[in-house]
Amino acid sequence: MKTTRIYLALILTFFSTYSIYAGYKLAILKDPDGFSNVRNGPGNDFLIVDTLYTDDFLYFQFIENSEWAKISAWKGRQIEGFIQLNKIQEVEKLENKIQQELIAKILNTRNKLKADFVDFQKSKDSLAYINCLSELKFYSDTKLEPILEILPRYICSTQDTKILKLFFASYWADKGSLNEMPSLTMASFFICNPDLVIKQLNKINSIEQKKSILNHIYWGLINYYGIEENGKTNNKEYNKHRARLDTEIKKINP
Numbered sequence: 001m002k003t004t005r006i007y008l009a010l011i012l013t014f015f016s017t018y019s020i021y022a023g024y025k026l027a028i029l030k031d032p033d034g035f036s037n038v039r040n041g042p043g044n045d046f047l048i049v050d051t052l053y054t055d056d057f058l059y060f061q062f063i064e065n066s067e068w069a070k071i072s073a074w075k076g077r078q079i080e081g082f083i084q085l086n087k088i089q090e091v092e093k094l095e096n097k098i099q100q101e102l103i104a105k106i107l108n109t110r111n112k113l114k115a116d117f118v119d120f121q122k123s124k125d126s127l128a129y130i131n132c133l134s135e136l137k138f139y140s141d142t143k144l145e146p147i148l149e150i151l152p153r154y155i156c157s158t159q160d161t162k163i164l165k166l167f168f169a170s171y172w173a174d175k176g177s178l179n180e181m182p183s184l185t186m187a188s189f190f191i192c193n194p195d196l197v198i199k200q201l202n203k204i205n206s207i208e209q210k211k212s213i214l215n216h217i218y219w220g221l222i223n224y225y226g227i228e229e230n231g232k233t234n235n236k237e238y239n240k241h242r243a244r245l246d247t248e249i250k251k252i253n254p
Contacts, residue, residue: 024059025059025061027060027091029052029053030088036052036087038081038082052083058079058083060088069088077142103154103166110143113132187224188220201213201248210252214248
């Protein structure tokens with residue numbers, strides 16, 4: 001358990017540094033009215049510059065001795081300003097069950113959009129294809145990428161095999177993507193609990209999928225530890241995880 005806590009702390013430090021929103025926390029809007037206004041200053045007397053709606057994500061900073069939070073513009077939403085603290089909930093402080101439901105909903109919706117996109121592509125319905133592509137990109141930017149940042153901590157602390165299985169399935173549905181975040185996310189799972197990852201991998205029948213996941217973990221480890229592409233280093237932690245990974249790779253590539 002102590003080792004898990006140490007790895008969890010390291011993973012959180014890495015992702016907070018890696019994120020372009022370093023210093024900001026991920027939150028979700030939870031307002032009984034279904035929306036909340038973003039203002040250009042910390043108070044109701046300031047002008048409204050935008051609006052957020054229930055379940056929208058945002059990145060925020062606390063303001064000392066204030067009931068307001070500062071919002072940062074980010075890839076998913078170019079919204080910048082101030083919002084009342086009691087209108088938002090920090091995602092990582094939500095109960096595990098609520099986090100599980102949130103993560104599952106986003107991954108399942110993303111999978112559905114990806115399946116629709118593939119269907120429209122095959123049907124040669126150009127208008128539906130373009131609309132679905134736009135919706136898929138928007139959903140990935142505004143929902144999926146924020147979730148990828150909290151998934152390592154969630155999996156590491158809960159060992160939730162249902163979400164791990166769903167994540168692997170979601171990644172496989174989007175295997176053509178060039179986004180490196182899934183590699184970092186998978187590597188973080190492996191660093192924290194390699195046994196859990198390997199156990200889940202052993203339940204996957206597709207050799208191609210197993211190889212692909214192991215390859216993602218390999219590149220994720222290199223990025224996580226800042227190793228040269230040849231993989232040679234004196235970093236003991238990296239070498240330990242790499243040795244375990246190589247053992248699994250050899251099992252499917254005898």
